[in-house]
Amino acid sequence: MDKKKTLLDFFAENKFIHTLLSIIIGFLVGAIFLAVMGISVSEAYGRLFQSVFSSVKSLSYCVVYATPYIATGLSVAFSFKTGVFNIGAEGQFVVGSMSACVVGILFGNLPSAVLIPLCFLAAAVAGALWGMIVGFLKTKWGINEVLSMIMFNWIAFYLSNYIAGIPAIHNEGTAEATRNISENARILLSQDTIKSLGLCPFSNWGIFLAIVMTVLVYFIIQKTVLGYELKAVGFNRSAAEYGGINVNRSILTALAISGALAGLGGALQLMGMGGRISVFSSQEGFGFAGIVVALIGVSNPLGVFIAGLFYGALTYGGSKLTLVGAPTQVVDIIVGTVVFFIAISCIFEYIKYLKRTPKAEAPPPIPDETPGKEADE
Amino acid sequence: MAREHLDLSVNVVEMRNIVKKFGDFTANDGINLTVHKGEIHAILGENGAGKSTLMNQLYGLYKPTSGDIIVNGKKIEMNDPRDAITAGIGMVHQHFMLIQPFTVTENIVLGTEPRKGIKLDMETARQNVVEISEKYGLSIDPDAKIEDISVGMQQRVEILKALYRGADVLILDEPTASLTPQEIVELIDIMHNLTADGKSIILITHKLKEIKESADFCTIIRLGKYIDTVDVQTVNEDELASMMVGRQVTFSVDKPEMTPGDVVLEVKDLHGVDYRNVEILRGLDLTVRKGEIVGIAGIDGNGQTELVEIITGLRKGTKGAITVCGVDIFNKPPRVGFEAGVSSIPADRQKHGLVLDFSVEDNMILQNYKDVPFAKGIILQRDAIRDFASEKIKKYDVRPGDCEARPAGTLSGGNQQKVIIAREVENDKDLLIAVNPTRGLDVGAIEYVHKYIVEQRNKGKAVLLVSFELDEIMSLSDRIDVIYAGKIVSEVAGKDADENELGLMMAGGKQHG
Numbered sequence: 030m031d032k033k034k035t036l037l038d039f040f041a042e043n044k045f046i047h048t049l050l051s052i053i054i055g056f057l058v059g060a061i062f063l064a065v066m067g068i069s070v071s072e073a074y075g076r077l078f079q080s081v082f083s084s085v086k087s088l089s090y091c092v093v094y095a096t097p098y099i100a101t102g103l104s105v106a107f108s109f110k111t112g113v114f115n116i117g118a119e120g121q122f123v124v125g126s127m128s129a130c131v132v133g134i135l136f137g138n139l140p141s142a143v144l145i146p147l148c149f150l151a152a153a154v155a156g157a158l159w160g161m162i163v164g165f166l167k168t169k170w171g172i173n174e175v176l177s178m179i180m181f182n183w184i185a186f187y188l189s190n191y192i193a194g195i196p197a198i199h200n201e202g203t204a205e206a207t208r209n210i211s212e213n214a215r216i217l218l219s220q221d222t223i224k225s226l227g228l229c230p231f232s233n234w235g236i237f238l239a240i241v242m243t244v245l246v247y248f249i250i251q252k253t254v255l256g257y258e259l260k261a262v263g264f265n266r267s268a269a270e271y272g273g274i275n276v277n278r279s280i281l282t283a284l285a286i287s288g289a290l291a292g293l294g295g296a297l298q299l300m301g302m303g304g305r306i307s308v309f310s311s312q313e314g315f316g317f318a319g320i321v322v323a324l325i326g327v328s329n330p331l332g333v334f335i336a337g338l339f340y341g342a343l344t345y346g347g348s349k350l351t352l353v354g355a356p357t358q359v360v361d362i363i364v365g366t367v368v369f370f371i372a373i374s375c376i377f378e379y380i381k382y383l384k385r386t387p388k389a390e391a392p393p394p395i396p397d398e399t400p401g402k403e404a405d406e
Numbered sequence: 407m408a409r410e411h412l413d414l415s416v417n418v419v420e421m422r423n424i425v426k427k428f429g430d431f432t433a434n435d436g437i438n439l440t441v442h443k444g445e446i447h448a449i450l451g452e453n454g455a456g457k458s459t460l461m462n463q464l465y466g467l468y469k470p471t472s473g474d475i476i477v478n479g480k481k482i483e484m485n486d487p488r489d490a491i492t493a494g495i496g497m498v499h500q501h502f503m504l505i506q507p508f509t510v511t512e513n514i515v516l517g518t519e520p521r522k523g524i525k526l527d528m529e530t531a532r533q534n535v536v537e538i539s540e541k542y543g544l545s546i547d548p549d550a551k552i553e554d555i556s557v558g559m560q561q562r563v564e565i566l567k568a569l570y571r572g573a574d575v576l577i578l579d580e581p582t583a584s585l586t587p588q589e590i591v592e593l594i595d596i597m598h599n600l601t602a603d604g605k606s607i608i609l610i611t612h613k614l615k616e617i618k619e620s621a622d623f624c625t626i627i628r629l630g631k632y633i634d635t636v637d638v639q640t641v642n643e644d645e646l647a648s649m650m651v652g653r654q655v656t657f658s659v660d661k662p663e664m665t666p667g668d669v670v671l672e673v674k675d676l677h678g679v680d681y682r683n684v685e686i687l688r689g690l691d692l693t694v695r696k697g698e699i700v701g702i703a704g705i706d707g708n709g710q711t712e713l714v715e716i717i718t719g720l721r722k723g724t725k726g727a728i729t730v731c732g733v734d735i736f737n738k739p740p741r742v743g744f745e746a747g748v749s750s751i752p753a754d755r756q757k758h759g760l761v762l763d764f765s766v767e768d769n770m771i772l773q774n775y776k777d778v779p780f781a782k783g784i785i786l787q788r789d790a791i792r793d794f795a796s797e798k799i800k801k802y803d804v805r806p807g808d809c810e811a812r813p814a815g816t817l818s819g820g821n822q823q824k825v826i827i828a829r830e831v832e833n834d835k836d837l838l839i840a841v842n843p844t845r846g847l848d849v850g851a852i853e854y855v856h857k858y859i860v861e862q863r864n865k866g867k868a869v870l871l872v873s874f875e876l877d878e879i880m881s882l883s884d885r886i887d888v889i890y891a892g893k894i895v896s897e898v899a900g901k902d903a904d905e906n907e908l909g910l911m912m913a914g915g916k917q918h919g
Contacts, residue, residue: 252788254781257768264763270720271750271758272772273741 044327051370052339059363063355073355080349081342089228095341096235096301097122100294101319102337103246104156104287106328110250111283112263113164117178118291119316120185121159125152125292126299127189129214130207130306133299134198137211144213149238149296156292157285159185164284168277174284182312190308205308216300233301239334242290247330249286259283291316324368340364411444411601412622417479418443418606419464419495419575424473426459433459434470437632439625441575441608444601448609448621448638450650452848453818456630457610461577464608465497466490477575496568497577502560506553510546511535514567538569543599558589565596569605576600577608582616583846586705587876587909594620612650612848614643615877628652651850659860659881666884667696670747670836670868671717676726678712686712687723688892692870694837699859699869701883701900703876705912709892710872711753714841717870718750719743720758731836744773749830751823753841753872759826762815766804767795769814770829802828803854820851827858838862841872856882876905890914 060070081091101118108115115121128151136144163181166172192198193207200208216234217223223232250256261269262279270276294315299306322340326332347360419441426434433456441447451457462468464475466484475482477493484490490497504513511532520527520534535548544562552560561581568576578597582590597607597620609621617624617638624641626633626649633649648654671694678687686709694700704710715721717728719740728736733746752758760769771780771791779790795810804817804824814822823843830838840859844852859882863869873879879886883900888911896911 252786253784254776254786255784257775257786261761261764261768261772265757265761267754267757268759268761268772271718271740271752273739273744275739275741 048325048327048332048371051367051373054370055363055365055367058366059359062362063359066355068353068355072353073350073359076349076353076355077343077346077360081346085227086229087345089232091338091342091345092236093229093231093233093302093341094345095338096233096239097294097298097315098318098322098340098344099236099239099334099337100242100297101291101316102322102326102333102340103242103319103330104290104294104316105319105323106326106330106333107246107250107290108283108287109323109328110263111259111279111287112266113280113283113287114175115160115178115284115287115291116175116320117160117163117181117316118287118294118319119312119314120178120182121156121288121291122295122298122316122319123182123185123189123313124159124295125156126295126303127185127192127306128152128155128292129296129299130210131192131198133210133214134208137213139211139213141213144211145216145300148210148214148300149293152292152296153289154292156295157289159292160284160288161281164281168280182316186309186312189306193306193308200305207305207307209305210299214300215304216297231302235297235301238293238297239337242293243330243334246290250330255282291319294319321364321368324371327371411604413443416443417441418477419608420474420476421460421464422474422476424460424463424475425471426456426463426468427471433630434463434627435630435632436473437625437627437630438635440635441606443606444604445623446597446601446607446609446621448611448617448624449627450612450614450617450624450646451627452612452650452850453820453846455627455650457627458579460627461497461579461608461610464490465495465577491571491573494572494574495577496571496573496575498561498564498568498579498581500580500583502564504552504560504563506551508552509548510550510552510555510563511548513552513563514570516567518571534570535566539566542566542569542596542603544596556589558585558592561585561589561593562596574604575606575608577610579610580612581609582611582613586874587905588705588913590616614646614849617646618643626650647849650848659856661860661882662864664697664864664884666698667866669693669695670731671870672727672729673713673717674727676713676716676723676728678709678716678721678723678726680709680712685724686892687716687726690726690889690893692887692894694868694870696836696868697863697866698884699863699871699882699900701879701886702870702872702889702894703879703886703908703912704889706874708889708912710889711841713889714750714753714839714870714872717743717839718748718752744833744835747836748839749833749835749837750839751826751830751841751843753845755819755822755826756815760814760822763813765811766799766814766817766825767791767810769825770795770798772829773833798828798832804828820847820854823847823851823855827855831858831862835867837868837870839870839872842874843871844873844875844878876908879903880905880908888912 056074063070063073080087082088101122104118104121105115129148132148132151133144136147139147159181163174163177166177167174198207200206218228218232218234223230250260258274258279259282261272261274262276266276298315318340322336323333325339326336343360343364347357350357350359417440419439421437421439424434424437425432437460449457449460459468463470466487466489469484475484477495482489482493511528514535515531520530532548539546544566546559546562546566552563565576581593585593600607611617621638623635624638624646625635628650671692673690673692676687676690677685680686690709690713702710712721716723719735719738719742722737726736727734730743730746730748735743735746756762774780775786780787780794792810799807799809802824804821809817814825817825843859844855847855859869859871871879871882880900880903886898886900886903886908887894888896888908890912891914
């Protein structure tokens with residue numbers, strides 16, 4: 030009994046351990062599927078790990094893959110912290126990416142020092158606006174933000190495909206895509222650096238911007254007046270209003286910042302890796318992956334950064350699984366299981382809450398009541 | 407006191423030397439309780455003293471760590487509430503467990519529905535319910551839906567539910583917490599009817615007056631320990647209070663004579679609607695001056711909630727004028743009122759008063775987070791916030807004493823209220839609005855809250871007190887305004903107030919002034 034309780038406490042209280050355990054379970058479940066398909070688990074996972082850790086080049090690939098995920102993960106995590114659920118990071122990512130692309134093509138003659146910040150700015154503004162429209166619909170007419178965000182993801186998707194076809198942007202060749210953005214808008218490391226360090230050809234500065242974004246999100250949430258307001262509204266809208274905080278403005282601000290982060294993610298992907306935007310037949314899923322990353326990182330900025338790297342590594346490593354005849358979807362199974370078990374943490378917390386041990390200095394024991402509810406016996 | 411039904415030779419419930427531990431914490435430490443047939447037995451104790459824990463063991467929700475429970479002379483092992491129900495014990499929880507869209511009958515028979523084959527036999531059910539309600543004088547409408555009936559009626563349904571399951575011993579957990587004065591009187595009548603029929607009642611409460619009015623015996627528990635069982639007729643309220651708290655408690659509030667000064671709050675011809683868009687304020691006038699406490703007495707639902715919401719900027723009025731220190735704040739956001747001089751202890755401390763997930767220190771600066779010294783520019787000054795909070799925690803005796811960084815939600819109700827009071831009083835505004843400031847608090851905390859409210863008045867602040875506790879209104883107010891149907895219908899001086907007369911006016915019966 031006592032031992033069980035300690036174990037329970039341990040999982041409910043230690044989020045890091047819990048996350049780690051969820052990841053291990055994820056791999057175990059993945060292993061079961063591989064075994065069922067008759068694929069050697071050791072060979073497949075060996076390949077997965079080898080393709081991630083074997084060389085500086087593969088590691089740098091993981092970082093490149095991870096960069097946009099960190100951005101969208103931060104976007105979603107920021108929204109969680111401020112009481113809105115930004116399921117619209119996907120659309121904000123897409124409009125951010127497309128805005129950066131348009132600027133990167135049309136103003137291609139500008140020097141890098143001007144063009145790169147301009148592209149990022151365009152992406153951030155576009156993402157912020159995309160988030161704010163939803164916020165406006167919510168605060169003005171009370172339209173549920175989750176519904177309108179899903180709509181806006183599709184609007185962004187088709188808008189992007191449409192813009193990619195406009196002659197001024199469209200690639201004249203055979204590819205169904207935009208022209209490449211100007212070299213001046215790319216954020217790749219110099220060829221010399223890449224060669225001398227043995228990095229992958231797409232290695233870029235984006236990860237440093239991701240670090241800056243991580244620190245900035247942490248700073249806003251923890252240290253600023255703005256963060257205080259947004260969190261207050263997120264935790265308890267009524268009390269925030271009572272305390273004189275403008276609730277509607279806070280919701281708009283939270284969605285704008287969240288949108289800007291996702292939009293920047295789009296620019297990072299474009300300027301670091303893609304270099305152009307294709308006409309897609311389905312949503313790419315960077316924004317949705319952001320939800321996963323935010324969940325794995327328990328909405329903590331540093332946690333999101335690490336979770337982004339993890340997700341990037343799995344995505345890159347997973348693409349090599351076909352070499353041993355395993356479907357890349359195994360990675361999706363692993364990630365899905367991980368998220369599932371992280372979500373279960375609330376069950377651990379609930380069980381613990383049911384079996385809660387009142388502490389001597391704690392408020393009076395009212396085990397059939399929520400903590401802090403009026404202790405009227 | 408109707409005592410003729412009390413049969414001291416029959417012990418229906420005995421709890422002997424009950425110990426209940428949660429981990430290292432001892433919630434009940436050797437408690438004894440004997441309840442006789444036909445007795446109303448009060449269990450008195452502060453919040454957290456272990457009253458509910460004790461009763462939850464009698465109702466089979468927890469198992470005692472050690473000790474015996476004896477019902478009708480038989481030692482009983484209770485594993486869950488079904489065992490308790492079989493043993494003839496019923497419990498009415500403070501928060502009712504009723505299904506809102508179901509009818510009274512459906513709720514009462516729930517789980518023990520009479521059947522005809524595989525069909526429910528609602529006709530028999532209805533008859534049974536009518537029968538049992540007539541037997542105990544608990545008149546109800548068996549076909550009404552729970553969502554349409556008053557709180558007092560819902561309580562009757564809960565009591566009937568227990569009786570329907572054959573309860574001989576009824577545990578009532580804080581039964582008067584949400585009742586109006588009239589409903590309380592009716593409840594006490596019902597309790598006496600039940601004991602006349604040989605039932606026994608265990609009454610969990612911290613309201614001394616009700617114990618005096620209804621109970622035969624009273625067992626006092628303090629910090630989990632058994633203090634004493636007393637014959638209620640032989641003790642007075644002050645003695646009960648000091649046994650409960652463990653020290654002398656003063657009920658009389660020290661209130662020097664004061665001459666009210668300038669008008670601080672002025673409400674003129676206020677009209678407003680409630681959440682259903684029904685007009686609930688119908689031309690209300692109100693003034694509160696410096697150095698006076700104006701109490702608003704009234705039955706819930708006569709517009710007092712909306713009045714406060716409109717003054718504090720949470721709701722828009724449809725017509726009228728409100729000024730605070732001469733500044734127009736009618737239909738302005740809460741910030742404007744705050745800056746004009748409004749501070750308030752809101753009715754719902756968990757919804758409006760606190761951000762429960764925020765730390766205590768963050769809650770202390772809920773209106774001032776932008777101001778020096780808590781923020782410089784856009785950066786919060788964590789050290790200044792911590793210093794401020796530590797000082798106020800000490801000054802207002804918020805417990806535990808090192809709770810600066812703890813989420814406010816982990817504090818007890820009384821301590822949550824202290825956090826709000828610390829914040830609002832320290833804001834040092836000209837007007838303090840307090841709405842049911844002691845709801846759910848125990849005697850010690852109530853004394854404390856009252857002390858601070860009167861202190862504000864003595865400092866020359868204007869205080870508007872809205873409370874459903876008539877005693878509170880009468881003991882604190884310099885002036886009592888009775889609200890009925892969205893208007894102030896009469897006004898009496900606090901010292902001349904008579905409870906019965908106020909009760910009548912609150913019911914719309916009589917007007918003067």
